[in-house]
Amino acid sequence: MDLQGHRGARGYLPENTLPAFARAIEIGVDTLELDVGVTADGVVVVHHDRGLNPDIARGPDGKWVSEARPIISFSYKELQSYDVGRLKPGSGTAKRFPQQKALDGTRIPKLSDLFSLVKSKGDRRVRFNIEPKSDVGFPDETLPPEPFARALIAEVRKAGFEKRTTVQAFDWRSLKVVEREAPEMPTVYCTEETGSDPARVHAAGGKIWSPDFERVTAAKLAQAKAWGMWVTVWTVNEPADIRKMLDLGVDGIACDYPDRVIVELKKRGERQ
Amino acid sequence: MDLQGHRGARGYLPENTLPAFARAIEIGVDTLELDVGVTADGVVVVHHDRGLNPDIARGPDGKWVSEARPIISFSYKELQSYDVGRLKPGSGTAKRFPQQKALDGTRIPKLSDLFSLVKSKGDRRVRFNIEPKSDVGFPDETLPPEPFARALIAEVRKAGFEKRTTVQAFDWRSLKVVEREAPEMPTVYCTEETGSDPARVHAAGGKIWSPDFERVTAAKLAQAKAWGMWVTVWTVNEPADIRKMLDLGVDGIACDYPDRVIVELKKRGERQ
Secondary structure (H helix, E strand, O other): OEEEEEOOOOOOOOOOOHHHHHHHHHHOOOEEEEEEEEOOOOOEEEOOOOEOOOOOOEOOOOOEOOOOOEHHHOOHHHHOOOEOOOOOOOOHHHHHOOOOOOOOOOOOOEHHHHHHHHHHOOOOOOEEEEEEOOOOOOHHHOOOHHHHHHHHHHHHHHHOOHHHEEEEEOOHHHHHHHHHHOOOOOEEEEEOOOOOHHHHHHHOOOOEEEEEHHHOOHHHHHHHHHOOOEEEEEOOOOHHHHHHHHHHOOOEEEEOOHHHHHHHHHHOOOOO | OEEEEEOOOOOOOOOOOHHHHHHHHHHOOOEEEEEEEEOOOOOEEEOOOOEOOOOOOEOOOOOEOOOOOEHHHOOHHHHOOOEOOOOOOOOHHHHHOOOOOOOOOOOOOEHHHHHHHHHHOOOOOOEEEEEEOOOOOOHHHOOOHHHHHHHHHHHHHHHOOHHHEEEEEOOHHHHHHHHHHOOOOOEEEEEOOOOOHHHHHHHOOOOEEEEEHHHOOHHHHHHHHHOOOEEEEEOOOOHHHHHHHHHHOOOEEEEOOHHHHHHHHHHOOOOO
16 A cells, blocks of 8 residues: 655645655655646746645745746746745635645745655655646646656656656656656556546556546446556545545555554554 | 537437437438447447436336436346336426427337438438447446447448447447457547546547537647547537537537537538
8 A cells, every 4th residue: 555645745734845745754655746847947846736826825025826827937046936835814725724734934846855855864765656737728838748757757867766756647648758768667647537537547558547536436446456557546635535445445545644544554454 | 520419419309219310310410429238138229328317217107217227237128118208307307408309108229220210211421429338437237348349339330330430438448449349430539527638538549539518628629639639529509619619620519409500500601
């Protein structure tokens, strides 16, 4: 069972930031789950959305941004003037994550900052599951999949973490680039739809399927397993749902509160 | 532009029945869009859902069925005792299709009945876009994709309509069977999700993409076209939406009121 700290440990600390990743490692996750973008000057940064998130990012004026200006439109230096350490009070995200502790002054990290953090901790075990955030529907808001995937691959290889990294995406174009150019990194086919999603992953040659946990059924899981797939589900936060997924026999769980999964695994004797 | 009569002409007559297909042909569609199931005794029948639809089907007792018992659990003979000619008053489907005229006594047709109807009309032009209705999530409610697709292929070939037929599916397993065993019939990759759906179709080797029209954007369409795909959208019923899709340049439209598409095509000089 691959326990993934979702965006680090979003339930507890600002998502996709170094403190959240440090916390996830302390909690004992197997994998850090994260998202990346690329700035105008080619820096791979850790951020979930194609643009700055108005529920999260405050500008140099101290106000939360009003629009989701794309990461690709910022220089790395300009991006560093934004604070992503506190959810906007009253926002939807703030309501969803009431336990998230604010850390004013927290910046969007470079992917290489995260790799340095992991090395500085002497951690030789934790893995990375990284999504390059592109979308066919918004071609002007990110790099195209090919240079995007290449930038990610280069960063991972530079850190020497290619044996500890999987690349995940809803935009399967990126996965095809990785399969071709960095076959040492397994690819993870994300889906969000209802219906016959594992059949689509199989038709596309996917070996790891990452569905919305609410869409997973025993029958779909059985079919995926019959095809030899691994199934890692996102994002499971409630203990009852965590138990349900463990009962189903999924191969991985992404969680905003990863310690909750550990509690359940311990009850089952699957963690010390 | 491929004009598809959705389930025949569902806006006007009971869906997936011979009268609805006859009406669609009279209206002048290019393609009859329909769905099939297979009975316990191996008969390919025309029906949208895996089970009888409680908004549509009345039993021998004259009452609308209370549960969606799977088609695969009926013999063909037993299935013929159900009436699908009138929407249940007050049901969601009845509210969605207030213009649908009831035709009490209408039965679920065999696929071969539809083919005979088309031949009897002397029609040498109309095409068929047929979905074998399976779902990875419900393996016990239909034939598995392989025998299901084979039953469909056999029926189409028996009628000699293989050059006039495409096979569409949300469950892409069926499409892979058709590509392997009946390469003369093009396959149509249906999607319902948001996000990077054409990228998924491309990753799976699809050449025709059939998305929910509400999910199509100019950017997605441009990417699909750049890959050489045809894009046929479902289900576009409002004139403003039909105009929007024609403006976008889709290659096909499935419509419950196909004459509405013809009105718009005539305005553009694209139909006589």
